[in-house]
Amino acid sequence: MEPLFFGEPGRQLFGVYEPPVARARKGGVVLCCPLVQECSIGHFALRRLAGLLAREGLHVFRFDWSGTGDSAGDIEDADVTRWCSDLRQAVGELADLAGVRRVSAVGLRFGGAIAAVAASGGLELADLVLWDPPLGGRDHLEAIRAFDRQHRLDLPYATTIGPGELLGYALSLQLRASIESVDLAALAPCRADRLFVFAPERRSEHGILGETLRDRHGRGPHLAFLAEEAAWRPGAAFVPSRTIQAIASAVASSAT
Amino acid sequence: MKETALRFGSERHLVGVLAEPEGGAPADRPALLLFNQGFGQRVGPHRINVELARHLAACGFASLRFDLSGLGDSGPRAFPPNEAERAVADVVDAMDLLHRRRGIERFALLGMCSGVDVGHASALADPRIVAAAFMDGYAYKTLGYHLWKLGQRLRRNSSWLPLLRGVRRLAARLRRQRAASGAGGAGGEGFFERRYPTREQFRDDVAALRGRGVRLFFIFSHGWWYFNHLGQFAEMLGERRLPQGIEVEYWTTADHMLTAVRERERLVRRITQWLFACVPARQPDSRREDAA
Numbered sequence: 001m002e003p004l005f006f007g008e009p010g011r012q013l014f015g016v017y018e019p020p021v022a023r024a025r026k027g028g029v030v031l032c033c034p035l036v037q038e039c040s041i042g043h044f045a046l047r048r049l050a051g052l053l054a055r056e057g058l059h060v061f062r063f064d065w066s067g068t069g070d071s072a073g074d075i076e077d078a079d080v081t082r083w084c085s086d087l088r089q090a091v092g093e094l095a096d097l098a099g100v101r102r103v104s105a106v107g108l109r110f111g112g113a114i115a116a117v118a119a120s121g122g123l124e125l126a127d128l129v130l131w132d133p134p135l136g137g138r139d140h141l142e143a144i145r146a147f148d149r150q151h152r153l154d155l156p157y158a159t160t161i162g163p164g165e166l167l168g169y170a171l172s173l174q175l176r177a178s179i180e181s182v183d184l185a186a187l188a189p190c191r192a193d194r195l196f197v198f199a200p201e202r203r204s205e206h207g208i209l210g211e212t213l214r215d216r217h218g219r220g221p222h223l224a225f226l227a228e229e230a231a232w233r234p235g236a237a238f239v240p241s242r243t244i245q246a247i248a249s250a251v252a253s254s255a256t
Numbered sequence: 257m258k259e260t261a262l263r264f265g266s267e268r269h270l271v272g273v274l275a276e277p278e279g280g281a282p283a284d285r286p287a288l289l290l291f292n293q294g295f296g297q298r299v300g301p302h303r304i305n306v307e308l309a310r311h312l313a314a315c316g317f318a319s320l321r322f323d324l325s326g327l328g329d330s331g332p333r334a335f336p337p338n339e340a341e342r343a344v345a346d347v348v349d350a351m352d353l354l355h356r357r358r359g360i361e362r363f364a365l366l367g368m369c370s371g372v373d374v375g376h377a378s379a380l381a382d383p384r385i386v387a388a389a390f391m392d393g394y395a396y397k398t399l400g401y402h403l404w405k406l407g408q409r410l411r412r413n414s415s416w417l418p419l420l421r422g423v424r425r426l427a428a429r430l431r432r433q434r435a436a437s438g439a440g441g442a443g444g445e446g447f448f449e450r451r452y453p454t455r456e457q458f459r460d461d462v463a464a465l466r467g468r469g470v471r472l473f474f475i476f477s478h479g480w481w482y483f484n485h486l487g488q489f490a491e492m493l494g495e496r497r498l499p500q501g502i503e504v505e506y507w508t509t510a511d512h513m514l515t516a517v518r519e520r521e522r523l524v525r526r527i528t529q530w531l532f533a534c535v536p537a538r539q540p541d542s543r544r545e546d547a548a
Binding site for chain 1: 259260261262263271272273295296297298299301302303306321328329331479511513514515516517518520
């Protein structure tokens, strides 16, 4: 495992490269983390997934979006276009590091939505896995707002949280508009060989995604529902082990 | 400002980011060590450690933010077998790394939430630590704490009934505390246990650190249940006034996670000021050397 900075000088991104533990396959996988509070609580699940994928013989790369984690910048200056560019750089970095041509992406929550936007915009991927994705940015932002309202109610005193902040993050109007503009149901076909959607339960949005998301061959996503609690769901503090295993198996199956 | 991603430690199991000024930090400035709180990552709640590290680098200080064994991106550590000792060994590894790479010999640290346990134990264990700051650190409910709380209730209620109830509850609590003398302030419940030092032990530890000349800075937020007024800290130490070398602040508008951007900016500002105060005054001779 190797931590490193990559990307343009002054706008460097932080990443962790995990080489294959078992006999190396020809593929690589970039893991895309979620945003704001889910980034922190989903970290361990992505680290577990990285470990499993490396044991499957894949080259794995995790990274922080611009303005998040250890990457350069502040979140209020970021937007979805910038993050799509980050993902393209991460895929290129993994290809250079590992000498692989086939790279897949697994995105957790809104990380998956960004990956879908990037793939729809021309980023070439082997597999694209959307892990518990929101249907779009509008839904996602509303969920964050609801969480924020509850958090403010839980505080034992008059809050000093600024009006532009959500859950302690300064989400600029430009960033909010950018997030809200993401609609997975309205994307052009993704430049991926296969699409997967993994979720803990079937909801109406998954039916919509099944009908609208398309891979490069015009096929819809493989939908998989594994009833498990996950840390990023309210009130839960668990790593969804079966889902992680299922994602690792799915991605490894195409990289033989 | 430049940042370097590092993998280090006796078992190369630790992951961290060194932030420093472009030309390196002046030798007389302590480097700040930042690490996890609870199960969080090295970046800290709402990325506070990143904001702090970058600001400090711009002000001429080096810092290393890193994940302790088994947390964030860091791998597990086999030895020592005790979790608390493992964390201290990780901090020692971090200092050894900065000494090897940059020749740094003096360190400060910031422990937040349960990171306080690691910071407190490390400061006691290693004389290279010359300054330690704690956000929502150890606190003990004193008589003053209970009276303060009672007073607040009185201000909210015009009736004497709550006062009488409060006095009864306080008396019962003090009886329980006497019966369980030696028990600490806050402990954990369930699988996340914290071993709080007893109040007496805490006093001895603070005295030992002061005896070594370690500068101490304690910040308490309004969200920390065991602390409710500024005077409580001196009372915890059995003193009338705050001893020299110790700074204490009580932030009534901050919560435990420093959720508001304004409170995080305040932490960055105050820790930077405090670190500047930790830089020893230059000797006349060295000034002459500089002038030469």
